[in-house]
Amino acid sequence: MEQLAEFITNHALLVITFVALSGALIWNIFFDPVNKNAVDALQSTALINHNDGVMVDVRSIAEFNKGHVVNAINIPLNGFAKQMQQLDKYKDKPVIVACRSGSRSAMATKMLMKAGFQDVHNLRGGIMAWQSAGLPIKRN
Structure with a gap:
């Protein structure tokens, strides 16, 4: 126990950084509403096909034209x-x-939630995960 106290004293910045990052990770996993509403590619296809869901793609027009989910709104x-x-x-x-990967869509998901949308989901892994799952992409 004495060694732990000595380590903390000698490496205060390292310990503070570790505690802050651990706290941020725990908050992100358990309390972030965007992560709670994240869906993978297969779950999103079920929402689209069975619940009449809509895909909103927040990538640039150029990225969208290189390949996007069929019927997605850009x-x-x-x-x-x-x-x-x-x-x-x-x-x-x-x-x-x-x-593309899920980070920009997380920001848009938060905006939609604040605007009163009740059933909003972030595509975990973005279009890259969609393609990795072998799901179709439409190219312009």
Whole structure:
């Protein structure tokens, strides 16, 4: 026990960083609403096919044109807040938000939740995970 106290004293910055990162990780896993609403590619297909869900792709137009989920709506994240009202007609349906890897879509998911959308999901792993699952992509 004496060695632990000595280690903490000698490496205070390291210990503080470890505690802060551990706390952030625990919060992210248990309390972040976006992570609670994350779905994988197969779960999102079920939401689209069985619950009349809609896929919203927040990548740039150029990224979207290189390949996207069939019937996805493209609203790039850089103008998402201003164009979000286009999705109002889907407030009563599941909305799955996608980007390349899942980080940009997490921001858009939070915006939709704040705007009153009840059934919003972030596509875990983004379009990369969708393609890895062998699901179809439409290219323009």
